[in-house]
Amino acid sequence: MEKSAKVIDECLSVRGSRLFMEECDTVGLVERFGSPIFVISEDQLRRNMRRYVKAFSDRWREGEVNILPAIKANWLLALRRILTQEGAGCDVYSAGELHSALQSGVDPMLVSVNGGGKSEEHIANCIGAGVKITVDDLDELDLIEQTARKAGGKASIRLRLRPDFPNLWQPTGFANELVPIDIGFQVYKNGIPTEHVVSMGRRALASEHLDLVGVHIHLGRHHYSLAVWEELIRRYVELIAELKTLWGGWEPSEIDVGGGIPSPRDPFGKIIGSTADNLLFAGLFAGMYALKALGEQRRYRIISRLMGLILGRKGNKAKIPSIEEYADRITTTLRTGMTRRGLTTRGVRLQIEPGRSMYGNAGIHLSRVLKTKHQTRPIAWNWVLLDTTYFFMAGGVFENNLHPFIVANRADEKPCKLADIVGRSCYADRMIPEVRIPDVQPGDIFAILETGAYQEVSTSNFNAMPRPATILVTGDQAQVIKRAETQEEVFARDIVPKRLLKNTMKKTG
Numbered sequence: 001m002e003k004s005a006k007v008i009d010e011c012l013s014v015r016g017s018r019l020f021m022e023e024c025d026t027v028g029l030v031e032r033f034g035s036p037i038f039v040i041s042e043d044q045l046r047r048n049m050r051r052y053v054k055a056f057s058d059r060w061r062e063g064e065v066n067i068l069p070a071i072k073a074n075w076l077l078a079l080r081r082i083l084t085q086e087g088a089g090c091d092v093y094s095a096g097e098l099h100s101a102l103q104s105g106v107d108p109m110l111v112s113v114n115g116g117g118k119s120e121e122h123i124a125n126c127i128g129a130g131v132k133i134t135v136d137d138l139d140e141l142d143l144i145e146q147t148a149r150k151a152g153g154k155a156s157i158r159l160r161l162r163p164d165f166p167n168l169w170q171p172t173g174f175a176n177e178l179v180p181i182d183i184g185f186q187v188y189k190n191g192i193p194t195e196h197v198v199s200m201g202r203r204a205l206a207s208e209h210l211d212l213v214g215v216h217i218h219l220g221r222h223h224y225s226l227a228v229w230e231e232l233i234r235r236y237v238e239l240i241a242e243l244k245t246l247w248g249g250w251e252p253s254e255i256d257v258g259g260g261i262p263s264p265r266d267p268f269g270k271i272i273g274s275t276a277d278n279l280l281f282a283g284l285f286a287g288m289y290a291l292k293a294l295g296e297q298r299r300y301r302i303i304s305r306l307m308g309l310i311l312g313r314k315g316n317k318a319k320i321p322s323i324e325e326y327a328d329r330i331t332t333t334l335r336t337g338m339t340r341r342g343l344t345t346r347g348v349r350l351q352i353e354p355g356r357s358m359y360g361n362a363g364i365h366l367s368r369v370l371k372t373k374h375q376t377r378p379i380a381w382n383w384v385l386l387d388t389t390y391f392f393m394a395g396g397v398f399e400n401n402l403h404p405f406i407v408a409n410r411a412d413e414k415p416c417k418l419a420d421i422v423g424r425s426c427y428a429d430r431m432i433p434e435v436r437i438p439d440v441q442p443g444d445i446f447a448i449l450e451t452g453a454y455q456e457v458s459t460s461n462f463n464a465m466p467r468p469a470t471i472l473v474t475g476d477q478a479q480v481i482k483r484a485e486t487q488e489e490v491f492a493r494d495i496v497p498k499r500l501l502k503n504t505m506k507k508t509g
């Protein structure tokens with residue numbers, strides 16, 4: 001890398017006025033592959049995986065550590081191959097995800113098949129492939145047992161637990177409302193309610209067709225703090241210890257702690273703001289109403305000055321702990337809790353299922369500016385219209401993400417105005433609401449950061465827009481790993497009955 005390059009993170013740097021991903025000029029990528037595109041750094045994905053392995057293996061020496069990246073976060077087959085080469089297992093939710101994991105050569109022993117509502121066919125495929133089934137539904141045990149019996153084999157299972165978390169009072173990032181994690185987790189559907197898990201475990205242990213090897217939990221990214229992880233593991237261990245007593249001394253040989261660790265720049269949940277923001281907005285709303293008394297013009301003049309407060313989003317500035325800090329807190333709490341409750345730690349396999357923190361920072365989304373628009377009255381406002389849409393980043397919209405961005409061909413320019421960065425669907429499509437930008441012009445290229453997880457997999461065709469391609473870069477090499485959809489493909493599943501093909505109006509009775 002040139003000496004004058006400004007390093008943004010491990011895979012992004014600014015050289016002159018251009019943003020580079022690894023050794024590839026992102027402007028060059030758009031010129032070569034078109035716009036919009038998703039771009040993933042192979043090198044960053046490998047670095048993320050290696051860092052996870054080291055962080056947890058260095059801190060959990062009692063048994064093996066397996067990293068099972070959640071394939072739902074990005075199921076591009078090329079990416080899965082990269083992770084397989086790095087020795088990763090896989091967290092799978094659906095039959096489709098299982099198919100792509102197995103097709104990508106993952107060791108079946110390192111596959112955890114999660115999710116409720118598994119069909120008999122899916123379960124038979126799991127048993128046939130020799131993957132671990134993480135039991136979620138109450139009737140699933142019967143179905144797995146019957147299917148294993150039919151196949152003349154034994155299914156390797158884990159039970160997905162649902163401890164209570166009465167001490168988790170931090171507000172969950174999954175809700176727009178102010179709800180503590182404790183309550184947010186109660187209404188989350190996955191996992192076996194504790195009142196049923198006791199009898200299910202006893203049944204599993206008595207069955208010659210079921211091999212109960214471990215336990216699983218996934219709280220998710222309700223909050224970034226280490227204290228939340230500590231409490232999660234503490235309550236998890238308490239429940240495991242209680243189950244040991246109720247199940248005649250059984251102990252897990254593997255403990256899966258799920259996912260939910262944020263990626264370092266963590267765009268999640270930032271658009272809804274903090275508790276203080278919510279109170280401020282309530283005050284502003286009342287104020288805007290009260291200003292009606294001043295008449296239209298004066299009201300708009302005052303509101304113009306307050307626009308940054310009313311509609312701007314600065315994002316929560318919380319410092320996200322490192323993977324090593326999460327690994328430290330998780331393993332220390334696990335070890336201490338297990339030892340205190342008389343659970344064996346020696347030989348216990350620890351599994352982690354990162355999604356966002358595995359893929360997130362390895363991906364960016366590149367999009368050209370189509371137009372800029374400005375109004376001066378009644379409220380001064382700027383729009384920058386991109387040739388993409390938040391329907392191509394729907395995962396982030398569901399999660400109230402606020403994505404960092406860089407103008408890829410003006411990366412060295414100072415911001416000089418405020419604007420809404422909007423997408424081209426007919427919705428408001430405020431992809432990056434009210435931010436400071438340089439003097440951008442049509443043809444410029446926006447790089448939206450942190451789009452490696454949950455974005456590409458959640459694109460939709462709203463406004464009949466074909467979905468973008470994904471490009472993989474490594475060093476100075478770039479190639480397509482998912483081609484762009486064509487306009488014809490958007491309508492490929494439509495079937496128009498023959499009788500509707502004539503342009504004549506149907507006579508009604």
Ligand SMILES: Cc1ncc(COP(=O)(O)O)c(C=O)c1O
Pocket residue numbers: 070073091114218220221258259260261353354355356357
């Ligand atoms: C069972 C399970 N494991 C892992 C993950 C990955 O979570 P994250 O992307 O927050 O790390 C998920 C996500 O929903 C999940 O349901």
